[in-house]
Amino acid sequence: MIYKKMSARKTLFARALLAASLAGMVAPEAASAQGKFNIPKLPVERYQLKNGLTVLLSRDTSASVVAVDVWYHVGSKNEEVGRTGFAHLFEHVMFQGSEHIPYGQHFKIIENAGGNLNGTTNYDKTNYYETVPSNQLETALWLESDRMGFLLNGLDQTKLDAQRDVVKNERRQRIDNQPYGSMWEIITLNTFPEGSPYAWPVIGSMEDLSAATLDDVKNFFRKYYVPGNATLAIVGDFDADATRALVEKYFGPIAGSDAEIERPVIQPYTMTAERRLVLEDDRSQLPQFVITWPAVGVKHADNAALSAFGRVLTQDRTSRLTKLLTYERQLTTQVWAGLQGLEDAGMFMIYAVPRPGASLTEIERLIDSTLTSFDANPVTAEEVSRFQNYMKVQMVLGLDGAMNKAELLLDGQVFHGDPLHYMKSIQQSLDITPQDVMAAAKKYLTTGRVVLSMVPAGQLDQISKPDQSYQNVTPTPEVQTPAPAGNN
């Protein structure tokens, strides 16, 4: 993100939970959790400009706002070794002005117009978006087209250096100054195979951020920020004819590219053995615990069934793992299980927040016995229909803003080639049987996994199964050179 939204105070796992809950849309006819259910269909017009830019238009006049959202199909997985964090650093540079928009004006213009804006970078994609009052649609198209077409003539070393330091502070704030803040990057590094582009963190390392050059920015832009690698969604209160003309006016003249885009192919991967890791933090008071299995991405046929298994484990207080760990044995204050699906691969995770004094060894043992118990007591139809009921109603309630709808359509288009992919995806989840869920769990939750114990510094006796061999992956703190006293 280019900046932290003032209200957004979500933890990693709060975000994970959010991502796991399905967005939906408002149907003219109400849904019923138990009756027959028609998946609501969003209106969408899709077309492509001559230069390769894909455009999605979806009209919704329920409020006088319009969302403009541009996805570039490039993320941290496209980075070179030695340049981790670059896709996200580049996202910051995109806010620093372009040939016709001076430095600092992008934010000023959108704020003055009454809009919201931001950008996000993840493993697979980078996007830039604004929601504006509907009369300001053209302003948003003007700004987005200028940085898509004319970024480099506005760029200089000072802008890059400034954003490099801002991003380093973003890393410190999100990761290095948080208790067990490096948990996520430790998990991806050890769950994905060596050299996999999903192994390194989106935010990157301090060394790699320092190494990024102006030439890197130019090359990255020329390679990935071409219209053919972008999709523009416009959702909200607009006139379709006028909007098509505006899109052509602003984006049509941007040169296309015939250059080939190399994309990493990430092969299905399973671990053969268990990897046991320990993270210490001297600012922490209580342990945490997480088990991760390599698993499938969002495009894989097993995605829905494996996601469903997470719900069976921890959806609510009667779900098997939550019931056992939080309510019956009371060893955790919270436990969450689910699939974190990226475009080409994913991870199935079980994350436990222990009570003070609770034994991580005992928590691991109970997680494992719960998983084993499915052999004797398989997933039931009731457990599956439970999450399907929630899915139907939450889908109708969940997607009621222009930007939410834009994101849903773009996700479908960019990762599945179909803006209405959500309909298939939800239908797939509604068609799932208990046998599907069992088969997916059996297939992916195998002995090859990463077991990470996180403990306050020096309290190694608190890790899970301390008698087994493990690797201590505690990171070395950053060395900052303090300014001489009084010299500012």
Add this chain to the structure above:
Amino acid sequence: MTYNKRVICGALAMSAALVSPSSSALFAQGGTFDRTIPPTVGEAKPLTFPAIVERQLSNGILVAIMEDRSSPVVRVSTVLEISPEREPADQIGLSSLVRSMLTEGTTVHTADELSDEFARLGNTVSPFGFYTILENVDRSLELMAEQLLTPAFDQGALDRIKSNRIAEIKRAMENPSYLAGRVFANQLYGATHPYSRSETEATISSIDRDDIVSFFNTYYRPPNVKFVVGGAITPDEVVAKLEKFFGSWTPGSPGTVVPPEPVSPDSTVVYLYDRPNSPQSVIMIGSMGPRRDDPDYFAIDLMNRTLGGAFTSRLNLNLREVHQYTYGARTSFNYRNVPELSNFSASASVVASKTDSSLIEFMKEIRGIHGLQPVTEDELQFARNQAVAILPLQFETIIQRANAVASLYSRRLPLDFYNKLVGNYNAVTHEQVLNVARKWIDPDRMVVVIVGDRSQIEAQLRATGVAPVVVVESLEEQGSSSK
């Protein structure tokens, strides 16, 4: 790179799946128009906030209803006017434990059975509200009423919730922003003031089931309860349904109490709290602020947008864009319910090695807005444009609108607040903005809290000469400026 690559052709990869191609690009590179000139845009559509109707149940419970047929959904919120300050001083956390216990089962259904009921509906129902499709409203209201009126207060559930709460208190201590907030409250309000009270293992442990039952029986009653309903439902329907479930609820003791008004300190002092091995320092600077219904509210809001309430505000551009000390810096007025006072705060996480420089820049911006560099006419116009133009976004969805109505009840503001919003922003004068900055942003009466690695930052902070530096050793302590 060690992984495999596959190659696709950029512009053509997706074209096979696409329909209705656009007209061809006739323009030369960049097009035939001047891209440096911002587009001329039309007038914004006028904002109309749905009408809010206030009705009363037979026992006096007030209900605000916003009928909004933009989609077949309904949002119900319970607004409780029960001050946490009603808790005995040695039982801090009592009111929040009562809230938690209301979700732990009723005399009709155990908590697990309730959970089954929610799964059948497809939406959860809290005693404090729900959001659902039309056909689920009746059953959801019934389950909400059941939890509010007939909680079981199961002893086992209370024991579990108390233990979990104690764990959460310990975990919060790992978070630098939480630590800064605690020190800030102690110094601004005084360590014994109700606003500084925090749950501890001792206060939570001392609460038993009788305390929970007694607090509930005394305060969880009219007139301390109001409802807000927004969505595809008429006021008559709402009143009939609520009357059925809540009409027999009998009145209890008044739930609100107004603590003594804290005053800002006589002089600015820097309070340093040590958090070893912190690569960033959390800075939090502030003072007391006005009531939420202060006539200057709109002028204060516009002034704050200029100082630190927007990305392009002075403070954020200085600390982030010019100096790169932080990922973001902000200011806000943090309001409480009328008639209680708010506080003003300015905060950021800054790179540890620039803690001193950051503090200097913070104080420069605070002194600036106070009078050395007052808000300009242009800045005021920018802030006003932003405040007014963004309203359609803030009220875009039915849940945003329904929650906005609920916040009027909880803050105790008039129900026509949103209808007057644009007029109130437009009425703010430049003179008024200058006055509120002088009045509410006083650089010489600020509490400055810094949570960071003392060994790395203390000497530098002292050398700034911004204000005396006091090291705070404990979260229960109110530091003295005589150190």
